[in-house]
Amino acid sequence: MDQADTDGDGRGNRCDQCPVLRILGEDSQEVQLLRGYRDDVLRQTPEGREIIKLYYALGPAIVTAMEEDEVFEAELRELLEEVLVLINQ
Numbered sequence: 001m002d003q004a005d006t007d008g009d010g011r012g013n014r015c016d017q018c019p020v021l022r023i024l025g026e027d028s029q030e031v032q033l034l035r036g037y038r039d040d041v042l043r044q045t046p047e048g049r050e051i052i053k054l055y056y057a058l059g060p061a062i063v064t065a066m067e068e069d070e071v072f073e074a075e076l077r078e079l080l081e082e083v084l085v086l087i088n089q
Contacts, residue, residue, distance in 0.1 A: 017063050018063070019059055019062040019066060019076060020034060022063055022066065023073075023077050024080070030084055033084065034083075034084070034087070037087050038052060
């Protein structure tokens with residue numbers, strides 16, 4: 001998927017399929033923290049790179065589920081907040 005903005009929401013098409021960006025917003029400090037963790041920690045190991053691949057592969061399905069199920073979205077938001085607490089320690 002390219003970075004065109006075919007739906008006019010101000011986010012590129014690829015960003016529309018990113019659950020974290022949908023929850024936190026593209027310019028949030030939390031997103032910057034997660035990107036740093038992805039680049040500085042996860043990309044350094046084969047297992048971490050597999051986690052990254054899975055995230056991007058499953059992102060569109062997760063976004064669809066979020067759009068269809070508010071409870072799932074709320075649970076995902078809570079999980080994301082817990083992950084951010086762990087990273088900040």
